Amino acid sequence: MSDRRTVAPNDLSAFWMPFTANRQFKKAPRMFVGAKDMHYTTSDGRTVLDGTAGLWCVNAGHCRPRIVEAIATQAAEMDYAPAFQMGHPKAFELANAIVGLAPEGLNHVLYTNSGSESVETALKVALAYHRVKGDGSRFRLIGRERGYHGVNFGGISVGGIVTNRKMFGTLLTGVDHMPHTHNIGKNAFTRGEPEHGADLATELERIVTLHDPSTIAAVIVEPVAGSTGVLIPPKGYLKKLREITKKHGILLIFDEVITGFGRIGTPFAADYFDVTPDMIVCAKGLTNGTIPMGAVIVTSDIHDAFMQGPEHMIEFFHGYTYSGNPVASAAGLATLETYKEEGLLTRGAELAQYWEDALHSLKGLPHVIDIRNLGLIGAIELDPIAGAPTKRAFSAFLKAYESGLLIRTTGDIIALSPPLIIEKHHIDELFGKLATILKTLE
């Protein structure tokens, strides 16, 4: 047995970090020790502008007083209540508040602890829904190439990012994928929704015909794909997906883990695109990133289908120890109040044009092969270094951090998604720094 006393408290080796180049990090650690509003503070005392709202989650900015206080008060008042067969008021209050923000018809909430768990929950609801309706032959799930739906088995099965899938065996069976919509050849440097590609939605018809509609339970997509490098849906594409799924009795699930809670200038992307899915998957912005919590919002039709049989019986055999956790619920309520008080769920729409102009001013800088945006999301795609994919963007990430700016990279794409409290002078600073960095990249 190893002698634990020999491990120094600041030894970095025990923590196997998620989605991180562990060896590179531990040679030159990047540590945040404080945060306030638009900024982080590093362990060496520097201030870093948050260009990514943490990981697309801190929509109201950091350490907001109302949220901090709600968490502290709830932790002192009642830390935990059993999630199964018992309730506590804040979980119900928060569900009502979420439903109040969601598109018309989405009236019931299942709680989870993350985006990944929300995805698993939604997929299970879809399969079980058809079964309780006497349509159990609908077992297939359709995702999309380049889709990111978290890291659990259902999510990576319907997801379409090869690196996240290839190590993990056969995954779920009965899954198929639509093509992704990214087309630099035709849509490079588009501002907002691209013109070309709506017809790719008809690929769903092909898949439906191949398998027969009677075997398909649900289609899941991110309305705007985030983690794969920001893919904005072509004009009309999501409406077509809705038409096709409706026609064939297939449930449509929007994974709004990134787009939920104001990211593109409306409460949900469903509002922006005027397309109402049967379920919305969310997390991240629900608690402003403070306490892990996710949710799946479903229609009354789905919910009511389960409410049958003897009343003493559990209707849906699914849930987590921390579903609707009191501290997370308190954080969620305070977060939604903060969004409302400050108009943050629509603030992205007011700033979108300024953001877009600043972002697209980087066109023409070395290695930049595409720029795309919607609401307060932006992406800059770089030409990869031959034989060393991801290296150029990672180098931009490191240089940005050194210059006091947090960006996110995926492949050779720089993704930006600042807190929704961002001001114009922050936008100027962000793109000013990025322009300098891009000019110095090898």
Ligand SMILES: Cc1ncc(COP(=O)(O)O)c(C=O)c1O
């Ligand atoms: C669209 C989407 N779905 C699911 C997830 C997974 O969320 P989590 O990391 O909270 O499990 C993410 C995370 O970035 C996401 O972007």
